[in-house]
Amino acid sequence: MIVLKNARLRGFLRTALPFLIMPAIILVTALGWRAEHYALVSFVMVLLALLLFLSGFEKRELGTRRMILVSVMTALSVIGRLLPLLKPITALTVLSAMYLGSEAGFLVGALSAVLSNFIMGQGPWTPFQMFAWGIIGFLAGLLAKPMQRSRLLLYCYGAVSGLTYSLLLDVWTVVWTYGEFTLREYWAATLTALPYTVLYAVSNLLFLVIFAKPVGDKLHRIDVKYGL
């Protein structure tokens, strides 16, 4: 690895690389470079971004309690999939990020994806799911303060991120099945998946509405009683 002397630059790169630069490359290739290897390029990029973030994690400060809570929230969001009609992963990822910070949010999202796919089925989509949920969590962490103040913003973020998640994953599905990205096929795919996407978005929002307060209360209590 190249050794960077400047700690701030290093810190910036560590966050920016997986969260700004790589997604930018993925996006640019999607829009401009209509190469047939787009599926491969995006796959590799996502994998690299994940590896970078996760291995950089070793150096970060995350107290024992916060770490435990990440594992607790991850397990909860996986087991929540057993609930009827409620889809917990996006909602719990957002809530974890809101109270435990960006990093924790990323982890809860990414790890829930891996773990739940051991039940739902692994595939080439696993890294994308990890990345998508991870980013949803990471961004929610950045918006933590305003979202704690405004419930409405939280619901909006939850709804939008749930929807974006489905739409983005559809992009990859299209690229992978057809070898290239064309709007026509994308529309066909999203239309086919529409009932599912809508159901997903609604149950995700429903989960958020039901559990935003309890999760907040309970995490707040832990914070007050034991300190994080």
Added chain:
Amino acid sequence: MEALAFSHLTAVYPESDRPVLRDVSFSLEAGEFAVLCGATGCGKTTLLRFAKRELTPRCTHTGTVTFCGTAVEALEARTAAAQIGFVMQHPEQQIVTDRVWHELAFGLENLGVPQAVIRRRIAEIASYFGMEDWLTKDPASLSGGQKQILNLASVMIMQPALLLLDEPTAQLDPLAAADFLTTLQRLNRDFSVTILLAEHRLGAVIPIADRLLVMENGALTADGSPRSVLEKLPENAPVMAGMPAPVQLFRAVGGSGVCPLSVSDARRTLLPQFRAEIRTLPEPAPRPETEPALAFSGVYFRYQRRAADVLSDLTFSVQTGELYCLIGGNGAGKSTALALASGVLRAYAGTVRVFGKKIADYKQRSLHQGCVTLLPQDVQTVFLKNTVAEELAEIDRDYPAALKDFPFDLSAMLPMHPYDLSGGQQQIAALAKVMLTKPRLLLLDEPTKGLDAQSKKLLADVLYGLTERGVTLLVVTHDIEFAAEHADRCGFLSQGALISSDTPRRFFSENVFYTTAVSRMTRGKYDGAVTVADAVALCKLNGREER
């Protein structure tokens, strides 16, 4: 050498004006086995935590705690972690990883011990604790007793000089608890580990302890060898109710000589001091026969088609308004019987009737509304709100009126979070919540688990209050002392069938092995004495042997 010394420790929790520890001073010699007892909430846990740096409570304090001459907070981090071991009450939640071998390795990994050494230590400790067969298992598949042994082993693997244990057997059944204590005694003898054990199951611990420390309201009220402490302790001290039966009897009848600690001691030295002209107490008037509230007849149950029967030909009935205790060992089918009675499970043969009506004939909700309710073993599965008041309001908005008759004043716990209550208080809060569904038949699964003697007494009073209001109670328990003292009738379940059923006095005096300490102690001298009160009454009636 001094292993642990407290000197004038006084501690106050933030947002509290009452100190939780007051001027506590004592010291333990290396290799001592000390037992710390006291009612729930007297500060035992806080005291233990002051000796474990990582768990020191967030309170303001004066005074010092030293470990082998060094102040605990001045210890190097790794020394503090390794040299002072801590085992907590709940077996399940102390386990960190999902493999037994990894759990054992966890502590050594944290200390940065090389792989080869870890491998060796795991092999050693597994053979010492007889857990080679479990190494590759998931801890979730172990029994409660095994889990607690695993917790002990994963602390012991770091070779601590001092072992602190906070009610480690509270969640275990009597057999597993005895096993755990035996292991502890072995560790103390084999490695001269200094042990400080907070416990309220004193019957089994006092005979093996070197020291007994008694706490009351945050202060140390007695300290010395068990015998000397027990001889001096005032008879109305709160911890007295939890003492072994021989001790209670000795103190209540004013025996002379040394205080007996075990059943055999009592038979040898205490009972010969009394005459035995009157061998039995007058039989209390039998309860008038009433309608059965719950009747099992020829019930069979199994969890899977090809599995063995858990209940086979179970037949028994509970009369309206009585307190019936169903006792028996692990796997006898007690909890399954309760689940059937509550309608959660269904029998594959035989019938269960509740108030004369077949359980299958109750429409889905009518059974649980105003008829049958189950208070589960793990009462935390009942709570979901932020305060006890909200919990109660969830069932019935007008809970103060509905609980007017509840035989316990709940007002102090109403604003508290259910998880901040002690085990006994949680039990009572859950009971109150359950009572709001207005059951006529209440089923309780191990309600005394983890409770100290005083909380048990409190619970028993509440239960009596309920029977007086006409509620029928079926209690499933391992706690034979509780059953002997409080039940109207007891039933003994084994291999899924009812072996015997009778009033506690007849039931326990006819049992030989599965019976109370008093019954074993007075056997051959008096008939039908099963509780300490029985034995005290008989001794007093007969008077002392003339010399």
Added chain:
Amino acid sequence: MRSFAEMNPAAVTVHLLLTACITIFCMEPVLLGISLCAAIAFYLMKNGTAHRSFHLFALGVPALFAVLNPLWNQHGSTVLFVINHRAYTAEALCYGGVTGIRLAAVLYWFRIFSEMTDSEKLFYLFRFLSPRIAMVLSMAIRNLTLYREQMKKIQQSQRALGLYREAHLIDDVRGGARVFSVLLTWALENGIITANSMSARGYGTGRRTSYVTFRWHLRDAVLLGISAILAAVSIRAVAAGAMHWEFYPVCDAPPHGLLWTAGIGAYLLLSLLPLIYEGKEMLTWKRLRSHI
């Protein structure tokens, strides 16, 4: 001789990922056919005829895709028939079929990976990334089993309280939410106990070692080496375009040269490696048993 599943998880994972990744990014029917057959054969060898519903899913969905693809895909020149004024072309059917085979093969390979990777192996693999994340993951897996048990208990107790109903969908959701809420409180409170237990045993006092039960043997290096070489050859062939098929307007494959043969050969070996290991182990056992 060790069976394939008993080799070092890192070597096994690299092998399976290489095999799967080549399948994911290649559209050469022969190679995909080999991949699918090898995966199914290995899966059957490990599981027998169990998991019928998985077979149905893994083969049914792709087959459905193959048949339906021409309905919304109008490319291709050989029109088979016309429905709803839309042409149903042989090329689109062919493309759908190949994509379907690819999807099925990928599903099988990942299923094989999932079934082989228990939590212990997952922990071992994630340690390469970050021991700390491996720890979080390991705890999450443990919590998962713990919560499943607790959830069952909560369901029972709420049902016995008459607070949990399954009369209709809304009740069902409400009941589920109740149970989850109880679980949430319990999980968070108990998490703190676990955190205490961890710090009491010195977690976070400095550099940790990590004890693993998997060791690296020569045989693992051999497996890794063979997989890498075989995968490199196939990837080289794919990258050079020797495996490139055109489906539209007419199906057209490049001439099968040396590179194609080498690529297919290498992939054949690569995807058969698990079967070879497993088979050899089985034979060794048979031989040993006949000596007893």
